Amino acid sequence: MTxxxxxxxxxxxxxxxxxxxxWMPVIFLLLVASLYPFAVGPDARLLSATGGGMLWIxxxxxxxxPVDxxxxxxxxxxxxxxxxxRGAGDEMIALAKLVAHWLGFGP
Structure with missing residues (x-):
């Protein structure tokens, strides 16, 4: 396997x-984080209640x-x-792709 x-x-x-x-995912995350307060409004309680969840999403x-x-x-x-x-299995290829994607782009 190794x-x-x-x-x-x-x-x-x-x-x-x-x-x-x-850099595309990083730019997307920064844009969403900076534009979200404009969409919600100036209510500090609402921003503090929903901001964490919105950042995770x-x-x-x-x-x-980058999945494509x-x-x-x-x-x-x-x-x-x-x-x-050459003898590599489908499962091993898929798992290696998944691990590399998670290490490179995962939150």
């Missing part, structure tokens, strides 16, 4: 950092932004087929 698992995680993290899409939505880049390029280039031919 023969393919750790190199896949390293590869996906390297691609995430090199791809330039790392924004963080989870921001973590979903998670498997799309590898599927299109035939990378998964090569891994399967």
């Amino acid at each position: 023969r393919w698992f750790l190199p896949l995680i390293r590869r996906d993290l390297r691609l995430a950092w090199q791809g330039g899409g790392l 924004a963080a989870l939505l921001a973590a979903l932004l 880049r998670l498997i799309g390029p590898d599927r299109d280039s035939g990378f998964f087929d090569q891994l399967l031919l």
Whole structure:
């Protein structure tokens, strides 16, 4: 399992950092956090009661932004087929992708 698992995680993290899409979730989270008080209004009690939940929702939505880049390029280039031919299992590939996504973009 570790023969393919750790190199896949390293590869996906390297691609995430090199791809330039790392800042998009951060920008989205900052925009939601800065625009939310304008949408709710100046009521301090309402902002303090709902602000924490709204930040968590924004963080989870921001973590979903790079999901389309998670498997799309590898599927299109035939990378998964090569891994399967070399003996890597579907479950291991999916778990490595999930761990790399969580480490790179998770809230």
